Amino acid sequence: MYHTNMYEGMLAETITMRGAKGDVINAYYARPLGPGPFPGMVAIHHAPGWDEWYREATRKFAHHGYAAISPNLYFRDGHGTPEDVGAKVRAAGGVPDDQAVGDVEGAMRYLRSLPYVNGKVGVFGTCSGGRHAFLVACRVKGFDAAVDCWGGRVVMSKEELTAKQPVAPIDYTKDLPCPLLGLFGAEDKSPSPEQVAQHEQELKKHGKTYEFHMYSQAGHGFFYYDRPAYRQEQAVDGWKKVFAFLEKHLRTSAK
């Protein structure tokens, strides 16, 4: 916990890293100054794009003592304002799951290569990023904690499957190797409370370690202070739960 007599400093900048298939993509990276050791966090941006909120979230993780990286999953779709690039990806039906998984794995490997990271890395995402966080935690070895904030389409009908998203993430639940935190809004339509319950049932069935919190009077994206979906009380509590979960699972050095 921060005290007013403590030194605090941070480095935050755009970097490049290797993502899926070894492609070079850019990423936003923030870390506390000092020798560490720091746990690592990958922050997966939401469907609207690699935007200012995600830069802020990345710095928030650094402020709380994490070496944090947010890869630009839309790097291959050209450059412009985050909205224009996000709209282009929206029109294309999103990015392929395999590509997103590869990019997030690359971000995890980048963190693990750093001398001041304590050997533990978590993953956080909201909206489509929440879905990606769960998906990558199931499919890639190397994550020690995962946070899925209102990730829609974890549960998918056969009709919703596409070439880019060929498997519903819920079908990978049995492979989840790390604890999962899920934050959801009871008024959300994607994921609906019924879909969240279905996912929870699957986690129970496979004996996974998880915490799910369903917030009343909140819908999709209740952390986003720049959107009408923002819910102050639920957002404050949600961030507390995120950091309590990460402290518990990432703060101890890996053996």
Next chain:
Amino acid sequence: MCTMIVQQAAIDGSGKGTQGWFTVRQINVSYDHPYHVPLEHALNIDFVNEAEGPGARVAVELSVQSARHLVQTIRAVLARAEAGGYLEGAR
């Protein structure tokens, strides 16, 4: 986006974006998260020219009711133009 409900169509026309007029080649119509209108989901229409990059975009985000009004209005105007004989030979 979270619904992934989207459809594209090729079109011919011009749109006025932040850098002025440009040729639009495609419309991307989605029912998904908007960027600006204060709704969880909206009917989003992007008039774009992908050859000119992501910034060649004219965007509108509409409520469902507004989107239906837009469709009805376009149909009504085209019907009047057709009735008046203005569409003969039009592309």
